[in-house]
Amino acid sequence: MRKAIKVEDAAAMIPDGARIMFGGFMAVGTPERLFDALIARGAKGLVVIGNDTARPGHGVGKLIDAGCVAKAIVSHIGTNPVTQKKMIAGEMEVELVPQGTLAERIRAAGAGLGGVLTPTGIGTVVAEGKQVVTVDGKDFLLEPPIRADFALLHAHEADYHGNLTYRLTAANFNPVIALSAETVIAEPNEIVPVGVIPPDAVRTPGVLVDHLVERRR
Amino acid sequence: MDPKELIARRVAQELRDGMLVNLGIGLPTMVSRYVPDGMLVAFQSENGIVGFGARPPDGMEDPNLTDAGGGFISALPGAFAFDSSMSFALIRGGHLDMTVLGGLQVCAGGRLANWMVPGKLVPGMGGAMDLVSGARRVVVAMQHVARGDSKIVPDLTLPPTSARRVSLIVTDLATIEPTEDGLVLRERAPGVSVDEVVAQTAATLRIEGDVPEMRIAV
Numbered sequence: 001m002r003k004a005i006k007v008e009d010a011a012a013m014i015p016d017g018a019r020i021m022f023g024g025f026m027a028v029g030t031p032e033r034l035f036d037a038l039i040a041r042g043a044k045g046l047v048v049i050g051n052d053t054a055r056p057g058h059g060v061g062k063l064i065d066a067g068c069v070a071k072a073i074v075s076h077i078g079t080n081p082v083t084q085k086k087m088i089a090g091e092m093e094v095e096l097v098p099q100g101t102l103a104e105r106i107r108a109a110g111a112g113l114g115g116v117l118t119p120t121g122i123g124t125v126v127a128e129g130k131q132v133v134t135v136d137g138k139d140f141l142l143e144p145p146i147r148a149d150f151a152l153l154h155a156h157e158a159d160y161h162g163n164l165t166y167r168l169t170a171a172n173f174n175p176v177i178a179l180s181a182e183t184v185i186a187e188p189n190e191i192v193p194v195g196v197i198p199p200d201a202v203r204t205p206g207v208l209v210d211h212l213v214e215r216r217r
Numbered sequence: 218m219d220p221k222e223l224i225a226r227r228v229a230q231e232l233r234d235g236m237l238v239n240l241g242i243g244l245p246t247m248v249s250r251y252v253p254d255g256m257l258v259a260f261q262s263e264n265g266i267v268g269f270g271a272r273p274p275d276g277m278e279d280p281n282l283t284d285a286g287g288g289f290i291s292a293l294p295g296a297f298a299f300d301s302s303m304s305f306a307l308i309r310g311g312h313l314d315m316t317v318l319g320g321l322q323v324c325a326g327g328r329l330a331n332w333m334v335p336g337k338l339v340p341g342m343g344g345a346m347d348l349v350s351g352a353r354r355v356v357v358a359m360q361h362v363a364r365g366d367s368k369i370v371p372d373l374t375l376p377p378t379s380a381r382r383v384s385l386i387v388t389d390l391a392t393i394e395p396t397e398d399g400l401v402l403r404e405r406a407p408g409v410s411v412d413e414v415v416a417q418t419a420a421t422l423r424i425e426g427d428v429p430e431m432r433i434a435v
Contacts, residue, residue: 025264025287026283028264028280028283028287029281051264051301075341075342075343076343079340084339096339096341096342099263099301099343100301100309100347100351101347103302104302104305107302119351120346120347120350120351122350122379123377123379123381124378125376156281166300167281168282168292169265169266169284170280170281171265171298172264172265172301173301174300176301203300
């Protein structure tokens with residue numbers, strides 16, 4: 001059993017320069033209040049790891065607008081002209097990773113695996129400098145795990161054990177990042193009493209979640 | 218007919234009952250409008266749903282139900298939602314019957330470039346590299362010519378999306394099948410001659426006998 005914390009207190013735990021994984025796909029299922037609190041405390045030099053940089057003014061795009069981000073490790077920046085501008089101006093670094101590879105590299109870190117073998121990226125710039133491993137006559141890239149200091153999740157419901165549920169396409173990267181960061185902070189829409197979420201409905205087990213952010217008041 | 222509509226209608230002829238299909242953003246998305254009557258095709262959106270439908274009426278959108286471009290969608294009966302890891306297991310693991318993607322270039326060897334133009338446009342590959350590497354069939358849906366330049370070229374001048382040879386190219390002028398022996402011209406668009414297709418194609422096309430007119434749903 002744990003107490004929910006204020007969003008400002010959650011943001012205060014995250015130091016400048018921290019590596020942060022975030023849930024969200026085009027800012028759907030993304031921890032907007034945690035981002036707002038990081039901006040309010042003037043966070044700097046963050047490395048953000050997630051699917052995309054959304055759009056200016058939305059989701060992680062707000063952190064980029066506010067100059068909080070030194071580097072983004074993402075699969076897509078095409079919908080955010082601010083990311084592109086800052087990247088070209090050298091104000092921000094961008095590392096592009098194929099979407100499925102990103103999910104599995106993150107999962108590998110949290111699943112105790114030394115990396116993943118994937119056919120994705122063979123014969124492209126993604127393969128540069130990476131080891132190719134042949135299994136049963138087929139070539140795969142050896143992709144290393146990705147870890148982070150913090151994972152910032154958005155969930156639909158949480159209970160006070162930290163068990164989480166998601167809705168529809170708002171799950172995306174949230175379940176996988178819960179595995180692979182030192183400290184996992186979840187921002188749920190609702191917090192319900194323990195026992196209200198049936199065991200089979202739990203998508204992220206509470207044992208992975210370190211802190212719950214209070215619901216919006 | 219509008220060239221994009223023509224391409225979408227022709228690609229729809231590749232659909233088969235019971236298929237799991239992923240459509241890219243833009244032109245490929247239009248293919249879902251032309252599913253033949255009575256055919257059940259499940260569409261995947263890689264952000265985490267199989268079995269999605271059209272955008273709901275105004276006021277009935279769900280902020281937790283969107284496609285990979287962030288646009289509102291609906292869920293059809295039997296739809297299921299999942300996370301990104303499962304989504305790409307479906308894509309890479311041989312479970313996705315077909316993907317339809319836009320293209321910037323396809324070369325004589327059938328390789329696709331569709332994710333960046335160095336120095337100009339760096340959107341990122343998103344899920345495209347996984348889709349091209351993993352789907353059972355890869356259909357490229359694109360205009361034949363862009364700003365006067367053929368998009369079907371002897372060699373890619375843009376960074377490739379995958380080493381894999383795509384299955385079919387559908388353009389507003391032709392249907393072309395990349396094979397081990399090169400690009401084979403399978404069909405020409407309505408009212409377009411073989412000579413016109415050849416003239417608009419920078420890569421060499423193989424022509425095997427009569428080239429029929431494209432089959433499209435109307």
